Every structure is written in structure tokens, then in C-alpha cells.
Amino acid sequence: MAALARHPGSYWRDLFDSRVGRTVWPYGSGVWSKKEFVLPGIDPDHIVSLFEGNSNLFWAERLGRDHLAGMKDLWVKHCGISHTGSFKDLGMTVLVSQVNRLRRAPLSRPIAGVGCASTGDTSAALSAYCAAAGIPAIVFLPANRISLEQLIQPIANGATVLSLDTDFDGCMRLIREVTAELPIYLANSLNSLRLEGQKTAAIEILQQFDWEVPDWVIVPGGNLGNIYAFYKGFEMCRVLGLVDRLPRLVCAQAANANPLYRYYKSGWTQFQPQVAEPTFASAIQIGDPVSVDRAVVALKATNGIVAEATEEELMNAMSLADRTGMFACPHTGVALAALFKLREEGTIGANDRTVVVSTAHGLKFSQSKIDYHDQKIEDMACKYANPPVSVKADFGAVMDVLKKRLKGKL
Numbered sequence: 001m002a003a004l005a006r007h008p009g010s011y012w013r014d015l016f017d018s019r020v021g022r023t024v025w026p027y028g029s030g031v032w033s034k035k036e037f038v039l040p041g042i043d044p045d046h047i048v049s050l051f052e053g054n055s056n057l058f059w060a061e062r063l064g065r066d067h068l069a070g071m072k073d074l075w076v077k078h079c080g081i082s083h084t085g086s087f088k089d090l091g092m093t094v095l096v097s098q099v100n101r102l103r104r105a106p107l108s109r110p111i112a113g114v115g116c117a118s119t120g121d122t123s124a125a126l127s128a129y130c131a132a133a134g135i136p137a138i139v140f141l142p143a144n145r146i147s148l149e150q151l152i153q154p155i156a157n158g159a160t161v162l163s164l165d166t167d168f169d170g171c172m173r174l175i176r177e178v179t180a181e182l183p184i185y186l187a188n189s190l191n192s193l194r195l196e197g198q199k200t201a202a203i204e205i206l207q208q209f210d211w212e213v214p215d216w217v218i219v220p221g222g223n224l225g226n227i228y229a230f231y232k233g234f235e236m237c238r239v240l241g242l243v244d245r246l247p248r249l250v251c252a253q254a255a256n257a258n259p260l261y262r263y264y265k266s267g268w269t270q271f272q273p274q275v276a277e278p279t280f281a282s283a284i285q286i287g288d289p290v291s292v293d294r295a296v297v298a299l300k301a302t303n304g305i306v307a308e309a310t311e312e313e314l315m316n317a318m319s320l321a322d323r324t325g326m327f328a329c330p331h332t333g334v335a336l337a338a339l340f341k342l343r344e345e346g347t348i349g350a351n352d353r354t355v356v357v358s359t360a361h362g363l364k365f366s367q368s369k370i371d372y373h374d375q376k377i378e379d380m381a382c383k384y385a386n387p388p389v390s391v392k393a394d395f396g397a398v399m400d401v402l403k404k405r406l407k408g409k410l
């Protein structure tokens with residue numbers, strides 16, 4: 001325990017995170033902040049920082065100050081700067097490592113492969129780690145419902161990719177049936193090995209804040225394993241005496257796929273699975289989440305909240321954040337939209353330390369950004385669209401455009 005308290009980072013990195021040696025926090029508490037990082041001759045107030053070096057937690061200074069009524073302590077934990085571009089890598093390294101171990105053990109029925117149903121990120125992580133280990137991966141994907149960037153990941157990694165004419169929930173039902181029949185190890189997050197790995201992000205947040213507990217942590221929610229993993233990570237640190245309380249968790253859902261939100265609004269009286277509608281936050285287009293009961297445990301234990309965001313709200317929140325340099329994914333847009341609402345109604349205060357969990361890299365969802373900036377989305381004003389200007393390759397024409405754009409600033 002004493003050793004853990006002195007070296008918590010290396011302990012957890014060694015145990016749970018194959019990114020050993022990469023996840024380092026070189027600036028004291030590990031948070032890249034103006035207070036701790038001073039370039040000789042530069043006023044700390046002039047330093048502009050995002051996700052440099054190895055830090056994946058950054059102070060969203062401009063977003064908080066300019067767009068969230070002077071919020072001073074707003075942070076983004078970017079879990080998408082990882083090998084396959086989403087937080088799923090954290091859990092998949094643990095699960096595939098265990099399968100790798102089991103496949104070397106003398107089992108009566110050897111494990112033939114690892115399978116999952118996916119909306120795109122889990123399949124990317126599973127296929128990459130299985131490819132690294134030489135284990136067959138089988139992924140069930142809802143046809144035409146995941147991004148091209150996500151689709152190419154398991155294909156390129158050599159997985160068996162089944163593109164099924166159903167939604168994620170249909171894929172999930174099928175993979176459960178298949179894995180009950182065949183010796184294929186199920187890798188969805190109902191498997192607690194995944195959650196053990198995903199806990200890492202919560203532990204990292206606490207360590208990066210030098211074991212000071214943030215007031216709020218906002219997590220997008222679809223299949224709902226991740227909100228529980230965050231709770232488990234925070235709760236473990238509390239039980240170990242590393243911190244003395246838990247942050248309040250917010251689970252943010254797309255209004256088009258909001259079974260947990262509805263359950264929460266019913267006072268947790270009745271859970272009703274639904275057929276999830278299409279959403280730009282396609283990775284959380286899930287109507288019958290496998291970890292719903294665990295999510296309720298997490299939210300009840302942390303005095304948590306469930307919030308929802310419409311398509312317009314999530315795309316605007318993502319695009320506004322992008323204008324502060326973030327390049328968020330639409331799911332992070334859902335979490336940001338929840339933050340805007342909670343801040344506006346005063347639930348989250350100006351001085352509350354708040355962490356928004358960014359679950360995937362924005363580059364995995366470029367088509368949705370293209371549609372938004374092209375203003376091609378039906379019934380959406382696309383308030384922050386920034387379409388490119390087509391202009392003749394001619395000095396006068398270029399000058400005209402720039403003078404118009406920079407009017408009053410030249």
C-alpha cells in the first residue's frame with residue numbers, strides 16, 4: 001500500500017497498460033499546464049498548449065472562458081490518442097493478453113479466436129491486439145452504420161469481418177449466441193477484463209491531478225461499460241486511501257439512442273430497451289446496452305446525472321470545441337453538449353473542476369465533420385460551419401476574399 005501510494009503510476013501502468021514507457025507525465029503532477037511548464041523568456045500566460053508530448057489531459061482554457069460562462073477549471077481527458085484511436089485500447093490490451101495466456105494453457109476446449117459486436121471502436125482495438133498476438137479475431141459490424149475509418153481498421157488487421165444487415169444490438173445478440181456455441185472468446189465489455197483495463201483512465205486522471213478529485217467527470221455512454229469502468233477506477237483509489245471521495249459522474253447520451261436517459265428520468269423505475277435511431281455519434285447508437293445495471297450502480301454511487309443531446313446540440317458542441325483547437329469526435333460532442341446544458345442551468349459551477357472524457361480521435365469521424373461544414377445536414381443550421389472558399393487563383397480575387405473576411409481587422 002505504501003509502495004502503491006508512492007508509485008501509483010508505474011504500478012498501474014505495469015499492471016494494466018501495455019503502453020508502459022509511453023504514458024509518462026513529465027511535468028510534476030503530470031498535467032501539462034502553464035503553471036508548471038515555463039519556457040525561458042516566455043510569459044506563462046502566452047503559452048498555447050493542447051495535447052503535446054505524452055500528456056492526454058489538457059486544460060480547455062479557451063472553451064471554458066469564452067463559451068462556458070467563465071469556467072476556469074475545465075479539462076479534457078483525451079482517450080483517443082492511442083494506437084487504434086479510442087479508449088477501447090485500454091481494456092483490449094488486458095483482455096487479449098489474458099486470452100493469449102489462456103491459449104497457451106492446456107484447456108479441454110482451446111480458444112479458437114476472440115469475437116465482438118461493435119460500432120467500430122471495439123472492433124478496431126480487438127483486431128489490432130489480436131493481430132499483434134497472432135490470435136484470430138471475428139468482428140460483427142452493423143452494415144453501413146460505422147465510419148469508413150473504423151471499417152478499414154479490422155479489415156486491414158486481418159480480422160474476419162462480418163457486415164450484418166442489422167443494428168449494433170442485433171450484432172450483439174448474434175455474437176452472444178455464436179460464442180455460446182463456438183469456442184470464441186467474447187470481448188465485449190460485459191467481460192470484466194475489459195473494464196479492468198478501462199479503469200486506467202480514471203486512475204490516470206487522479207494521478208494527473210496529483211490525487212485531487214475533480215468535481216465532475218462527463219463520459220459519453222452507449223453500451224455503458226465505460227461509465228462503470230470510470231466508477232470502478234475512482235472507487236478503487238478511494239478504497240486504497242489514495243483519495244477521499246468520488247467525483248460526480250455524468251453519463252451523456254445521444255437523444256436518438258437514450259435508453260439510460262429515459263431510465264434515469266423515470267427515477268430508475270423501468271428500463272425500456274429501444275431501437276436506437278441513427279446518430280452522428282454512431283459509436284453510441286445502442287438501444288439495449290449490455291452494462292445498463294452496472295451503469296446504474298456507478299451513477300447511484302457517485303450522485304451521478306444522465307444527460308442527453310440532440311443531433312444539432314452534439315454537432316454544434318463538437319464544432320465549437322473544434323474551433324478552440326480540439327478536433328473532437330461526435331461522442332465527445334455529446335459529452336460537451338451535456339456540459340453546456342449543465343453549466344447553463346447552474347448544476348456545474350464556474351469554479352468546478354470538470355473533466356470531459358474524449359473517447360475517440362476526431363479523424364475517425366471525418367465524414368460527419370465534412371457534412372456539417374458543407375451544411376448538407378437536413379434540418380440542421382450548422383451554426384459553426386466553416387466551408388472552404390472557392391476562389392480563382394488570381395491575386396485580386398484572393399485579396400477581395402481576405403479583405404472581406406478580415407474586415408475591421410486590417
Ligand SMILES: N[C@@H](CCOP(=O)(O)O)C(=O)O
Pocket residue numbers: 088117118119120121122123187188189190222223224225226283284
Ligand atoms: N461503442 C462500442 C460498442 C461495443 O461496446 P463494448 O463496450 O461492448 O465494447 C464499439 O466501439 O464497438
